[in-house]
Each structure stands twice: as C-alpha cells, then as structure tokens.
Amino acid sequence: MMNTQIPILKMSVGAFLVRLALIVLVIVWTVPTFGLFISSFRDKDQLAVSGWWEALGTVQSNSQARTGAATDMIERDGQFVIAGNIFPEDSSESVVSFGGGFLPANDSLADRDTTGIKDYSSGDTIELADGSTFTLNKDGSYEWVSDVAIESERGERFFYVAEVPPSFSFQNYTNVFENDNIDQAFINTLTVTIPSTIIPIVIAAFAAYAFSWMEFRGRQVLFAFVVGLLVVPLQLALIPLLRLYGSTGLLNTYPGIWLAHTGFGLPLAIYLLRNYIGGLPREIIESAKIDGASHFSIFVQLILPLSMPALASFAIFQFLWVWNDFLVATVFLGTTPDNIVMTVSIKDMLGTRGDKWEVLTSAAFISMFVPLVVFISLQRYFVRGLLAGSVKGG
Amino acid sequence: MELDQVIRGALFIIVGVGALVAYFWGSNFILDRTITDRLGPDGDPIESREKTRESIRPWLFVGPALLILFVYLVFPAIQTFYLSFGDKQGNVNITVPVYPEVVNDFNVNTTTPLNVDRILVIRDAIVEDYPAMADIVAEDFAGLATNGDGIDYLFKVGGVELEQDFVLLRNYEWAFNPDNDQFWESVRNNLLWLLVPVMSTVFGLLIAILADNVRWGTIVKSFIFLPMAISFIGASVIWRFVYYYKGADIPQIGLLNAIIVALGGEPQPWITFQPWNNFLLMIILIWVQTGFAMVLMSAALRGVPEETKEAARIDGANEVRLFFNIIIPQIMSTILVVLTTITITVLKVFDIVQAMTNGQSGTQVMANLMFNEMFRGQDDGHSSVVSIILMLAVVPILVWNIRQFQKQEQGR
Numbered sequence: 001m002m003n004t005q006i007p008i009l010k011m012s013v014g015a016f017l018v019r020l021a022l023i024v025l026v027i028v029w030t031v032p033t034f035g036l037f038i039s040s041f042r043d044k045d046q047l048a049v050s051g052w053w054e055a056l057g058t059v060q061s062n063s064q065a066r067t068g069a070a071t072d073m074i075e076r077d078g079q080f081v082i083a084g085n086i087f088p089e090d091s092s093e094s095v096v097s098f099g100g101g102f103l104p105a106n107d108s109l110a111d112r113d114t115t116g117i118k119d120y121s122s123g124d125t126i127e128l129a130d131g132s133t134f135t136l137n138k139d140g141s142y143e144w145v146s147d148v149a150i151e152s153e154r155g156e157r158f159f160y161v162a163e164v165p166p167s168f169s170f171q172n173y174t175n176v177f178e179n180d181n182i183d184q185a186f187i188n189t190l191t192v193t194i195p196s197t198i199i200p201i202v203i204a205a206f207a208a209y210a211f212s213w214m215e216f217r218g219r220q221v222l223f224a225f226v227v228g229l230l231v232v233p234l235q236l237a238l239i240p241l242l243r244l245y246g247s248t249g250l251l252n253t254y255p256g257i258w259l260a261h262t263g264f265g266l267p268l269a270i271y272l273l274r275n276y277i278g279g280l281p282r283e284i285i286e287s288a289k290i291d292g293a294s295h296f297s298i299f300v301q302l303i304l305p306l307s308m309p310a311l312a313s314f315a316i317f318q319f320l321w322v323w324n325d326f327l328v329a330t331v332f333l334g335t336t337p338d339n340i341v342m343t344v345s346i347k348d349m350l351g352t353r354g355d356k357w358e359v360l361t362s363a364a365f366i367s368m369f370v371p372l373v374v375f376i377s378l379q380r381y382f383v384r385g386l387l388a389g390s391v392k393g394g
Numbered sequence: 395m396e397l398d399q400v401i402r403g404a405l406f407i408i409v410g411v412g413a414l415v416a417y418f419w420g421s422n423f424i425l426d427r428t429i430t431d432r433l434g435p436d437g438d439p440i441e442s443r444e445k446t447r448e449s450i451r452p453w454l455f456v457g458p459a460l461l462i463l464f465v466y467l468v469f470p471a472i473q474t475f476y477l478s479f480g481d482k483q484g485n486v487n488i489t490v491p492v493y494p495e496v497v498n499d500f501n502v503n504t505t506t507p508l509n510v511d512r513i514l515v516i517r518d519a520i521v522e523d524y525p526a527m528a529d530i531v532a533e534d535f536a537g538l539a540t541n542g543d544g545i546d547y548l549f550k551v552g553g554v555e556l557e558q559d560f561v562l563l564r565n566y567e568w569a570f571n572p573d574n575d576q577f578w579e580s581v582r583n584n585l586l587w588l589l590v591p592v593m594s595t596v597f598g599l600l601i602a603i604l605a606d607n608v609r610w611g612t613i614v615k616s617f618i619f620l621p622m623a624i625s626f627i628g629a630s631v632i633w634r635f636v637y638y639y640k641g642a643d644i645p646q647i648g649l650l651n652a653i654i655v656a657l658g659g660e661p662q663p664w665i666t667f668q669p670w671n672n673f674l675l676m677i678i679l680i681w682v683q684t685g686f687a688m689v690l691m692s693a694a695l696r697g698v699p700e701e702t703k704e705a706a707r708i709d710g711a712n713e714v715r716l717f718f719n720i721i722i723p724q725i726m727s728t729i730l731v732v733l734t735t736i737t738i739t740v741l742k743v744f745d746i747v748q749a750m751t752n753g754q755s756g757t758q759v760m761a762n763l764m765f766n767e768m769f770r771g772q773d774d775g776h777s778s779v780v781s782i783i784l785m786l787a788v789v790p791i792l793v794w795n796i797r798q799f800q801k802q803e804q805g806r
Contacts, residue, residue, distance in 0.1 A: 018604050025601060026617045029681065032632045033621075035649060039635070051647045191403040195410060202414045203458045210455035215448075220803070222460070227799045229467050231792045233742045235764055235781040237470035239477060239774050244470075255406065263466025266459055295451055296422040324625030326745045327765070343627040347749050350631065357635065357647075364631040368624055375623035379616070386686065387693050 040365050041168040044358035059164045060096060062117055066155040067144055080146045086160065087140035093162045094138050095122040101158035104128060117159040136160070172362040181337055182345065182363055189323060189341040191254055192333070196261035196322045197315055203262065204269030205311065209299045211270065212278035213285055223274065229267040238331055245332060252334040260332050265318050275388050276310035277303055313385030316378050323371050342367040421454045471785070478565055478778035565779040580758040586672055587743055587759065590679045591736035595729060597680065598687025602695055615692065619685035626682070626745035633678045634750060639663040666755040675757060678746050683739065687732045694728035695721070734791050741787050760784050
C-alpha cells in the first residue's frame with residue numbers, strides 16, 4: 001500500500017502514552033497472579049530459594065553431598081577407588097563448582113567463600129593431604145582414588161553449586177491432592193455452591209414476579225425494604241443465626257449453609273430479577289391474561305423463559321460469591337474434613353504453613369480454576385448483572 | 395465416600411428444588427380449587443371469587459422469600475441489637491434484690507447478675523417458700539413484672555430504693571473506652587480503608603477512558619476485570635507471595651522485596667511493617683475492585699451522548715475541560731454508585747485481613763474484631779456491639795439507596 005510508515009511512528013505522543021499506560025496497568029494487574037501460577041508448577045526446593053522470574057532460566061543452587069563410604073570401595077589397577085554420582089539418575093542438574101567439607105581449602109582464591117563452595121570448578125582433580133585424589137565432574141560423577149585403602153565409615157561431606165535447568169511439573173498439584181485433602185474440599189465446595197445458587201433463584205423469581213406484576217397491599221413498601229436489605233452487613237446476622245443453628249441442629253450441616261447463603265443472597269436476587277421482569281413489556285402479560293392464563297402459568301410459561309439472561313446473571317453472581325465465600329463457611333460449616341471448603345482450607349494453610357509455597361500456590365489455583373472458567377466463559381452475563389445490580393442514580 | 399457425598403448433594407438438590415416447585419405449584423393449585431366460583435344449578439358461575447383468589451395469590455408468590463428474609467436477616471438483626479446489651483452469653487442482666495433468707499437457697503449474692511427468666515423463677519420460689527414475704531416480694535418485683543423484657547433496673551428493697559448499675563450499656567462502654575486500643579485501631583483502619591473506593595474508582599475511570607482509545611481495549615479490560623473472579627482468600631495468597639520476606643541478605647522470592655533489593659534497598663517483612671502494611675492490604679482490595687469500577691464507568695461513558703461532546707468541542711473546549719466539565723457531571727451518578735458499593739464492601743472487609751494478618755501488627759478492622767470477639771473471645775455482647783456499629787456506618791448508604799430507588803420508581 002501507499003502508507004509504509006511504521007505504525008508507532010505515526011502515533012502522536014499522547015496516543016503512545018495511552019498505550020504505554022495501558023500496558024503498564026495490565027502488567028501490574030496480571031503479574032502477581034502470573035507469578036503464583038508459574039510457581040505452582042516449579043520444583044518445591046527451587047521455589048523456596050529463587051524467585052519465580054528466574055524459573056524460566058537456569059538457576060544455581062547450593063547443596064551438599066557425601067561420598068560413598070569404605071564399604072563402597074573397589075580395587076582397580078592396584079588402587080583403591082570410591083566412585084559414584086551425587087545426582088540421582090536422569091537428573092538434569094550439573095555441577096558448577098565445589099569444595100569445603102573434607103576437601104582442602106583453595107587459598108589461591110582472592111575472595112573465598114567461607115564454606116569453600118566455590119573453591120574448585122567441575123572437572124578439577126584435587127589432591128588431599130593423605131595423597132589421595134578427588135575428582136568431581138560436571139555430570140555429578142566423582143572418583144576418590146587412593147594408593148592405600150580409604151577409611152571412611154560414613155563417607156565424607158562436601159559442598160557444591162549446581163546449575164538447575166528450568167523444570168515444571170504437576171508434582172505440587174499431585175501432592176496437594178494426596179496430602180492435603182484438597183479433592184475432598186473441592187467436592188465440599190461444589191456441594192455447598194450448587195444448591196446455594198439454585199434455591200435462591202427459584203424463590204426470588206416468584207417474588208420478583210409478584211413485586212412486578214401482581215397487585216397487593218404493601219408491595220412498594222416491602223420492595224423498598226428489600227432494597228434496604230441489600231446493604232445490611234451479614235455480620236449483623238451471624239450470632240443470632242449461630243444460636244438458632246445450634247439449637248435446631250442445622251449447624252455444620254449442608255442444608256444449614258444452603259439456607260444461609262439463600263438468605264444472604266435473596267435481596268440481590270429479588271432486586272435484580274424484579275428490575276428485569278418489571279421491565280418486560282406490559283402487553284405480553286396483559287394479552288396472556290386476556291387469553292385466560294393464570295399468573296402461575298404466565299410466570300412459568302412466559303416470564304421464566306424470557307428472564308433467562310437475568311437468571312443467568314444472578315446465577316453467576318451467586319455462584320462466584322458462594323464459591324469464594326470464606327466467612328459464612330467458617331461460621332456455619334466448620335472445619336471438619338467432611339465439611340471444609342477450599343477457601344477455609346487454604347486459609348488454614350496460610351496460618352499454619354505460611355512458608356509452604358508449593359502447597360499454597362497449587363491449592364490456590366485449584367480453588368480459582370472453576371470460578372475463572374465460569375467467569376471467563378460467561379463474562380457477558382456477569383457484566384450485565386453488575387450494571388443492573390447497582391441502584392441506579394436518579 | 396466422595397461419591398456418596400456427590401449423590402447426597404444431587405439428591406438434596408432434586409428434593410429441595412422439587413419441594414420448592416411443589417410448593418409453588420401446589421399452593422396455586424389448592425388456591426384455585428378451594429376458593430372456587432359459585433356455580434348456579436346450570437353450571438354457570440353466578441358469583442366470581444376471582445378477586446379473593448387474586449388477593450391471596452401474591453402472598454403465595456412472595457411468601458417464601460419474605461419468610462427467609464425475615465428468618466435470616468430481619469430477626470437476627472433485631473436480636474443482635476438486643477444481644478448488644480447483654481453479657482458474653484448474650485443474657486441481658488439485672489441485679490435482683492436479694493433477701494437474706496434466700497441467699498443460700500439460690501446461691502446468689504447482691505451482685506450476682508441474673509437474667510430475667512432466672513429472676514422470675516426465684517420470685518416464684520420465694521413466694522412459695524416464704525409465704526409470709528409474699529406481699530413484700532410482690533411489691534419489690536412489681537417493676538419487673540410490668541417490664542418483662544428485663545430492662546428495668548430500679549428496685550425497692552424493704553422500702554429502700556436500690557439503683558442497679560447501668561449494665562445495659564456495658565458493651566458500648568467497652569467499645570468506646572479510650573483504652574480499648576483494638577476498637578479504636580479498627581475504627582481508624584476502617585476509615586483508612588476508605589481509600590480503596592476512591593482509588594478503585596479513579597483507576598477504574600482511568601482504565602475505562604484509556605481503553606476506549608485503543609483497538610485492543612477490550613482485552614485490557616478483561617485482564618483488569620479478571621481478579622473479580624478470585625476469592626479474597628485466593629487474592630491474599632497471591633499478594634502474600636508478592637510481599638513475602640525471606641530474611642535479610644538472602645535472595646528474595648517475593649517480588650516486592652526482589653524489586654527493592656534490585657534497586658539497592660533493604661528488604662522488609664512487609665506484612666508486619668507498620669503502618670505501611672495497612673496500605674499493602676488495601677492494594678489487594680483495590681486490585682479486585684478496580685474491575686468492578688471500570689465496568690460501570692465504561693457503561694456510563696458510553697452513555698454520554700456524542701453530540702454533547704461534539705458541541706463542547708465546537709465551542710472550543712479542550713479535552714481536559716471536556717472531561718471535567720461535561721463528562722464527569724454526566725457520569726456523576728454512576729461514580730456515586732461505584733463509590734458507595736465499594737464503600738460497603740470496605741466497611742465489611744474481613745477475609746483479606748483475616749488471611750493476611752488476622753488483625754495483628756496494627757491492621758485490625760471492625761469485621762475482623764467482630765469475628766475474633768465471637769470465636770476467640772466467645773463474647774457475644776462485644777461482638778454484637780461491633781456489628782451494630784458496622785450497621786450504623788451503613789445506614790446512610792441504606793437511606794440513600796432507598797431514596798434513589800424511590801426516585802427511580804417515580805420516573806417509571
């Protein structure tokens with residue numbers, strides 16, 4: 001085409017700044033999650049010593065190893081040899097430097113590490129005080145060769161720096177499933193969430209229809225009351241409900257928490273659905289009435305199918321809210337293995353094992369997976385619900 | 395066992411939803427069958443009772459909702475108010491006049507607080523055991539008898555008036571006591587946290603405006619919006635990893651400290667680093683809520699008519715003036731909605747504080763204080779007072795909400 005300019009040069013300074021600002025904002029917003037995500041696939045030892053931003057490159061890590069003991073000694077060409085490999089089989093690590101422990105210090109180095117870990121490079125052969133020699137190769141294989149029998153009951157210790165290439169695996173996820181009952185917590189969460197989403201929808205849909213299209217005394221006042229309840233902090237209800245649950249046996253039961261979530265979700269459900277159902281054209285309802293349809297059949301056959309977008313909006317809201325809830329689950333469902341939900345379980349891990357990032361990162365992502373999928377696939381409905389859910393200004 | 399649970403869950407959904415449907419269908423069916431039109435001998439209706447039916451039917455529709463709202467929100471709110479005057483167990487106490495004769499029998503002394511039920515039991519027992527004192531007892535307990543809710547605190551014993559300590563406000567005195575550091579700290583922090591609605595709104599508006607100028611704006615918005623799907627607990631894990639401190643002089647694995655070290659600074663244990671730790675916790679909520687603000691702002695901006703903007707441009711307004719003098723006033727109502735909605739979230743902020751610090755290191759907030767008093771302190775009285783204060787903070791927003799709603803209804 002005629003225009004061969006590089007796009008960025010056509011840009012005004014303002015347009016460039018806008019793009020730059022947006023990119024910076026996106027990076028700031030996503031990097032924390034991305035870091036946790038990368039970390040959840042890292043080896044747990046690497047995770048503990050190096051930042052996740054180094055995970056894509058090779059990492060150096062300090063370790064120690066022990067030679068074989070006298071019992072591993074073999075005779076070869078009239079010499080005594082203890083040989084082996086400090087890395088497990090199929091290891092992708094490689095030795096950079098080594099020293100310290102039973103090895104003599106290399107005083108020729110200017111600023112020597114006190115552990116001696118950088119005294120020698122891989123492949124070096126070191127002569128020990130007793131005349132024996134020790135060689136450590138890049139691949140981790142070593143040889144300790146002596147003219148006389150080596151006397152070492154437990155083997156000798158030394159330190160080394162290894163290069164660890166990036167490695168990612170599902171190991172942390174497997175571990176968290178096996179050791180931390182996350183699978184049970186996942187199922188518990190699902191058990192809490194699905195009924196807690198469906199029940200309020202059914203109840204609220206009927207109420208919303210009545211508030212929109214049926215005449216009864218106190219309709220306006222009652223609905224204004226529901227609008228008021230929208231903002232009542234649920235903290236206000238916790239203690240009395242806890243007492244009520246204690247005396248009725250609903251405490252730490254699934255039906256108990258389903259009903260609790262229903263109660264706390266109802267004001268928004270009624271409000272959202274009433275806004276939508278009330279906005280449907282009057283003619284539809286009027287003409288159905290003239291045809292002799294009852295309110296019940298108008299609602300079931302006409303209104304419900306028409307209200308699907310609003311029902312979906314609320315369903316996503318409630319689903320995310322219940323799935324992500326921590327407070328209600330802690331108070332009404334408790335922490336026994338049969339009951340504990342993922343948020344409560346992860347909170348426990350944070351409290352007791354704040355440093356175990358291999359557990360926390362993978363557990364956190366398991367808990368985020370479902371809401372993220374729901375959210376991304378149904379974002380349109382969620383946004384619609386958000387826009388309808390806030391009381392609009394005059 | 396897990397399969398068992400899945401089946402149990404599925405069964406309950408079927409039974410629960412089935413019961414709901416059965417209720418709505420059944421109650422309507424019964425209504426139509428019981429209140430029938432009167433029929434004449436030839437089968438034609440002579441009196442329609444449709445009016446009666448249609449006056450009952452709405453209540454069948456709204457009944458379950460109203461019942462649940464009452465049981466789960468209205469009744470508990472009222473009871474919390476009552477409990478806020480009570481003791482740890484929530485009993486509203488008064489001290490009774492104690493007769494020397496009954497001290498031993500009932501194991502009470504003049505300062506033993508008793509609840510109303512117990513007092514009435516004691517009164518009846520006194521009358522039964524000491525018939526001779528019946529008249530005096532009846533007189534002494536007269537105030538109590540007429541004021542059965544037990545909020546009476548003036549008694550006469552043998553003609554001498556005894557004024558009961560005003561224990562009713564004990565929990566409020568506890569809360570507002572200048573020495574109650576935890577309470578004042580949480581009040582201060584809740585006020586500090588009001589930065590969150592402001593910052594979220596500013597960021598949300600900024601991103602909404604900027605993103606409308608580029609083709610890939612929707613992708614940007616999706617990324618900013620994504621944290622809304624993440625639980626506060628999940629967000630806490632994410633950010634705790636960012637703020638993580640590994641100890642001085644060793645490689646940092648937390649991003650924040652790594653950046654600080656790279657810039658030549660000293661790493662800090664941020665979570666306990668007062669007073670900045672409060673702001674670091676706030677960042678988490680800003681991170682979550684900006685997406686919400688952005689979506690509402692975006693919609694509002696789209697609602698500003700193009701002609702208005704054009705007209706202003708023709709009149710020579712530059713973009714900055716256009717923004718502050720034309721656009722901002724147009725979207726003001728949305729800005730207020732966003733601010734109030736996030737403010738309510740902020741007043742109730744709990745999960746983040748509980749997961750990050752549990753209110754330690756100067757980060758206490760009301761909702762967390764309330765939770766700790768309830769679970770660790772086992773003090774329903776203290777806890778209730780804190781939640782009542784939380785409620786009072788929300789009342790202005792509640793009133794504003796209802797006003798807005800009524801205005802909206804009139805315009806319908």
